Amino acid sequence: MTLDDLYTTILARKSADPASSWTAQLLAKGPEKCAEKFGEEAVEAIIEAVKDDKAALTSEAADVLYHLLVMLASRDVALKDVMQTLAERQSSSGIAEKASR
Numbered sequence: 001m002t003l004d005d006l007y008t009t010i011l012a013r014k015s016a017d018p019a020s021s022w023t024a025q026l027l028a029k030g031p032e033k034c035a036e037k038f039g040e041e042a043v044e045a046i047i048e049a050v051k052d053d054k055a056a057l058t059s060e061a062a063d064v065l066y067h068l069l070v071m072l073a074s075r076d077v078a079l080k081d082v083m084q085t086l087a088e089r090q091s092s093s094g095i096a097e098k099a100s101r
Contacts, residue, residue: 031074
């Protein structure tokens with residue numbers, strides 16, 4: 001499964017019955033709740049990275065990616081737009097790109 005596949009599934013869940021889908025439940029609670037869940041998962045990933053537990057970090061990283069995509073979907077931000085921004089940033093050094101923001 002690719003991130004595109006996962007994002008497509010998440011978008012399809014926007015119209016699903018919240019009783020039938022965890023993703024639909026999250027989306028029904030609104031962008032603020034989606035952002036909160038993303039933050040919680042990011043913190044859990046940080047904790048596992050500090051503990052140097054590769055298996056746990058792998059699991060938490062998957063949760064972070066999923067919740068990031070849910071958060072993007074909650075605000076109608078297309079994954080392709082995020083990927084385009086990353087592609088544009090590849091053409092300059094990270095230091096130069098950051099200085100330009």
